[in-house]
């Protein structure tokens with residue numbers, strides 16, 4: 001992966017404080033979630049009915065959408081028991097800053 005596309009998205013301290021953070025990167029609404037010590041980035045607008053994932057919860061490492069409680073793997077974007085997948089983004093943490101590559105990764109159930 002090239003590093004040409006990294007965009008500064010947030011301070012790591014802000015993500016740590018709330019464990020989730022809504023940011024706008026290159027015009028995209030992106031949700032940052034802290035699971036353990038890892039920061040993940042997904043489209044903030046749910047692939048189902050566009051509710052904001054940052055208004056949802058984290059449970060057992062899954063993002064729970066506030067709309068209809070779909071359970072989303074923040075690493076892959078896969079939705080439990082569904083065909084739909086939530087776009088995700090590559091994340092890099094460097095020197096207390098979270099960088100996001102704003103090119104969405106859209107997985108499939110098979111990938």
Ligand code: FES
Pocket residue numbers: 046047048049050051065066067068069070
């Ligand atoms: S809007 Fe996210 S599950 Fe329906």
